[in-house]
Amino acid sequence: MDLTAAELRVLDAVERTGSFSAAAATLDLTQSAVSHSVRMTERKLGTVLFDRGRHGARPTPAGERAVLHGRGVLRLMDVLRADARAASGGELDTRLRIAAFRSAAAQLLPPALTRLTARHPQLSYDVSIVRDVGGGTATEVVEGRADLAIVNLPHRLPASAGLVGGELLDEPYVLIHPTRSPDPRSLPLIDWTENCSTETQAWFRAQDWLPPATINVADDTVLLSMVAHGLGMAVVPETTAADRAPEVTVEPLGPTAPRRTIGYLTTPPLSRSTALRELVAELRGPPVPLDRR
Amino acid sequence: MDLTAAELRVLDAVERTGSFSAAAATLDLTQSAVSHSVRMTERKLGTVLFDRGRHGARPTPAGERAVLHGRGVLRLMDVLRADARAASGGELDTRLRIAAFRSAAAQLLPPALTRLTARHPQLSYDVSIVRDVGGGTATEVVEGRADLAIVNLPHRLPASAGLVGGELLDEPYVLIHPTRSPDPRSLPLIDWTENCSTETQAWFRAQDWLPPATINVADDTVLLSMVAHGLGMAVVPETTAADRAPEVTVEPLGPTAPRRTIGYLTTPPLSRSTALRELVAELRGPPVPLDRR
DNA sequence: CGCTTCCATGAGCGCTGTTCATGGAAGCGG
DNA sequence: CCGCTTCCATGAACAGCGCTCATGGAAGCG
Numbered sequence: 001m002d003l004t005a006a007e008l009r010v011l012d013a014v015e016r017t018g019s020f021s022a023a024a025a026t027l028d029l030t031q032s033a034v035s036h037s038v039r040m041t042e043r044k045l046g047t048v049l050f051d052r053g054r055h056g057a058r059p060t061p062a063g064e065r066a067v068l069h070g071r072g073v074l075r076l077m078d079v080l081r082a083d084a085r086a087a088s089g090g091e092l093d094t095r096l097r098i099a100a101f102r103s104a105a106a107q108l109l110p111p112a113l114t115r116l117t118a119r120h121p122q123l124s125y126d127v128s129i130v131r132d133v134g135g136g137t138a139t140e141v142v143e144g145r146a147d148l149a150i151v152n153l154p155h156r157l158p159a160s161a162g163l164v165g166g167e168l169l170d171e172p173y174v175l176i177h178p179t180r181s182p183d184p185r186s187l188p189l190i191d192w193t194e195n196c197s198t199e200t201q202a203w204f205r206a207q208d209w210l211p212p213a214t215i216n217v218a219d220d221t222v223l224l225s226m227v228a229h230g231l232g233m234a235v236v237p238e239t240t241a242a243d244r245a246p247e248v249t250v251e252p253l254g255p256t257a258p259r260r261t262i263g264y265l266t267t268p269p270l271s272r273s274t275a276l277r278e279l280v281a282e283l284r285g286p287p288v289p290l291d292r293r
Numbered sequence: 294m295d296l297t298a299a300e301l302r303v304l305d306a307v308e309r310t311g312s313f314s315a316a317a318a319t320l321d322l323t324q325s326a327v328s329h330s331v332r333m334t335e336r337k338l339g340t341v342l343f344d345r346g347r348h349g350a351r352p353t354p355a356g357e358r359a360v361l362h363g364r365g366v367l368r369l370m371d372v373l374r375a376d377a378r379a380a381s382g383g384e385l386d387t388r389l390r391i392a393a394f395r396s397a398a399a400q401l402l403p404p405a406l407t408r409l410t411a412r413h414p415q416l417s418y419d420v421s422i423v424r425d426v427g428g429g430t431a432t433e434v435v436e437g438r439a440d441l442a443i444v445n446l447p448h449r450l451p452a453s454a455g456l457v458g459g460e461l462l463d464e465p466y467v468l469i470h471p472t473r474s475p476d477p478r479s480l481p482l483i484d485w486t487e488n489c490s491t492e493t494q495a496w497f498r499a500q501d502w503l504p505p506a507t508i509n510v511a512d513d514t515v516l517l518s519m520v521a522h523g524l525g526m527a528v529v530p531e532t533t534a535a536d537r538a539p540e541v542t543v544e545p546l547g548p549t550a551p552r553r554t555i556g557y558l559t560t561p562p563l564s565r566s567t568a569l570r571e572l573v574a575e576l577r578g579p580p581v582p583l584d585r586r
Numbered sequence: 587c588g589c590t591t592c593c594a595t596g597a598g599c600g601c602t603g604t605t606c607a608t609g610g611a612a613g614c615g616g
Numbered sequence: 617c618c619g620c621t622t623c624c625a626t627g628a629a630c631a632g633c634g635c636t637c638a639t640g641g642a643a644g645c646g
Contacts, residue, residue: 002297002298002299002370003298003370003373003374004295004297004298004602004603005295005296005297006295006603007603019622019623019624020623020624021622021623021624029604029605030604030605030606031623031624032604032605032606032607032624032625032626033603033604033605034624035624035625035626036603036604036625036626037603037604039625039626040602040603045374045377045378046378046383047377047378047380047381047383048381049377052623052624052625053612053623053624054611054612054613054622054623054624055623056622056623056624057623057624060380060381061380061381062376062377062378062380062381063377064380065373065376065377065380066373066376066377069369069370069372069373069376069377069562070373072369072562073366073369073370073373076362076365076366076369077295077296077362077366079362080296080358080359080362080363080366081296081337081338083355083358083359083362084338084340084342084355084356084358084359084362085338085339085340085355087340087353087354087355087357087358088340088341088353088354088355090339090340162455162456162457162560162561162562162564163455163561164455267455267561268455268456268560268561269362269365269455271455297633297634299634300634312591312592312593313592313593314591314592314593322635322636323635323636323637324592324593325593325594325595325635325636325637325638326634326635326636327593328593328594328595329594329595329634329635330634330635332594332595333633333634345592345593345594346592346593346643347591347592347593347642347643347644348592349591349592349593350592350593587646588645588646589644589645589646590643590644590645591642591643591644591645592641592642592643592644593640593641593642594639594640594641594642595638595639595640595641596637596638596639596640597636597637597638598635598636598637599634599635599636599637600633600634600635600636601632601633601634601635602631602632602633602634603630603631603632603633604629604630604631604632605628605629605630605631606627606628606629606630607626607627607628608625608626608627609624609625609626609627610623610624610625610626611622611623611624611625612621612622612623612624613620613621613622613623614619614620614621614622615618615619615620615621616617616618616619
């Protein structure tokens with residue numbers, strides 16, 4: 001017997017919330033309906049999907065598989081709906097879930113989403129901010145919680161994950177320092193947690209004029225603010241320095257400057273969907289203010 | 294409103310058969326049910342999916358998208374079902390659809406499927422034979438008609454297709470000739486249509502002792518039979534010559550012999566499914582008789 | 587001008603998925 | 617030890633959907 005989309009949504013909600021009652025609340029259903037639904041699903045599959053206990057419901061191994069694949073099914077059904085409508089000249093209406101690390105979200109997404117919304121008013125977005133460490137944003141896509149991941153390239157993802165993607169932006173790093181500092185290069189160095197690519201790290205070590213970093217900051221706006229207050233200098237991607245305060249001066253690092261490349265990753269069926277193609281096209285548009293090019 | 298699995302199966306059948314009534318027959322439904330179902334689906338999507346005429350039903354652009362994505366949804370739902378059952382220690386029961394070219398199907402599949410069926414009696418298979426030209430077997434996977442494609446590597450598929458895969462078998466070509474021939478290398482050359490990779494073609498041209506092919510045969514068993522009857526000699530992959538008649542003698546071509554590599558391709562979600570993993574594991578087992586290693 | 591072959595439509599009916607009401611089990615605090 | 621709360625389970629009843637049956641209309645074909 002077939003599972004229904006409603007049943008899959010129940011599985012998803014139960015896994016997310018960790019309990020039948022909480023899942024019922026988020027789905028605007030009765031706890032009873034959730035219980036019946038899960039039970040029915042389990043009967044259809046011939047398998048127990050959740051261990052129920054005092055603490056709520058925890059997925060069994062079978063439940064984990066079901067939830068994972070179920071999210072894929074739901075997403076694909078939405079792609080079907082949105083794509084079929086778009087193909088017949090209708091409005092493009094779907095919800096795009098974007099996982100990005102903070103600096104990319106702040107710099108890349110606003111102009112792109114503005115333009116995209118102008119062209120397709122029915123589109124809506126979920127932007128989740130994920131620390132770009134470990135699997136980072138790509139994991140969100142692999143596990144079905146996001147449709148598009150913004151990543152730092154090169155991204156050595158396990159090929160078996162089967163994600164597809166491309167390049168969005170390639171830019172050099174620049175040096176920023178307080179405008180009023182008499183000898184900028186004598187200032188202490190403030191490092192940024194996201195400066196973690198091996199290439200960048202190697203470049204840092206090769207620069208003998210750079211002191212070791214005395215401060216390490218996770219957030220780029222905090223870092224900019226620190227430089228503006230004269231705490232030190234920093235090496236950051238060009239676009240991060242683009243919307244700087246007047247107290248911060250930018251100094252190019254020349255042709256040998258390290259670069260950072262931002263790309264995107266998504267799943268093959270989504271990469272073929274109209275909505276995601278449109279989004280990627282907009283992300284490739286000019287995100288950097290013209291005066292900095 | 295959600296589409297149901299039954300509705301997606303109707304879309305698939307209508308596209309396949311080209312008419313509502315034929316689809317109804319294959320699905321064991323009434324024509325009325327199919328008509329109602331398609332109408333309901335169209336209402337849910339707000340789009341016309343098929344152009345109806347006396348010639349039956351032809352998909353509109355929107356319909357094509359819907360059918361394509363719908364097949365993906367159905368397949369993913371079956372993966373969910375099979376995977377969840379397998380994860381809870383149950384029998385692995387699903388239908389695996391394999392697209393292969395003839396020689397690979399004949400040589401690689403029988404032993405692998407025998408072993409796999411022994412371990413998982415509930416598995417069933419659809420093996421479709423596709424000429425390995427153009428998109429070949431990979432197209433079957435991309436368009437959702439097969440789960441696993443057996444391909445000749447290297448396979449330059451468009452990366453946007455987002456298929457994943459791996460290597461299954463790497464083997465040298467050998468020379469075969471009639472056993473009773475006094476001077477085998479003076480015989481005419483029989484070529485095989487599937488000897489089409491650029492690498493193999495280049496090797497052929499570089500061999501000055503090889504006469505140009507006078508006969509070109511599409512089927513490898515026919516080719517073997519021709520050699521057995523003394524019509525000529527041929528250069529074929531080792532496994533093709535493995536189950537030869539006694540009238541055929543095999544002669545290695547040495548370390549410079551061209552090789553053929555057979556691999557598989559599948560979609561990312563399927564590559565994560567238990568059933569397909571098991572199948573690939575068996576395909577990687579020793580398909581070549583030990584006396585030829 | 588029937589005949590056949592398409593698809594469309596309305597009525598009726600059974601199944602499924604929901605709510606409501608209720609019950610049982612298990613921690614938590616006095 | 618006993619309520620109180622917070623989980624999930626279960627049975628009854630009802631609504632909507634998805635099916636069949638029966639019928640009708642439109643268009644090619646000899």
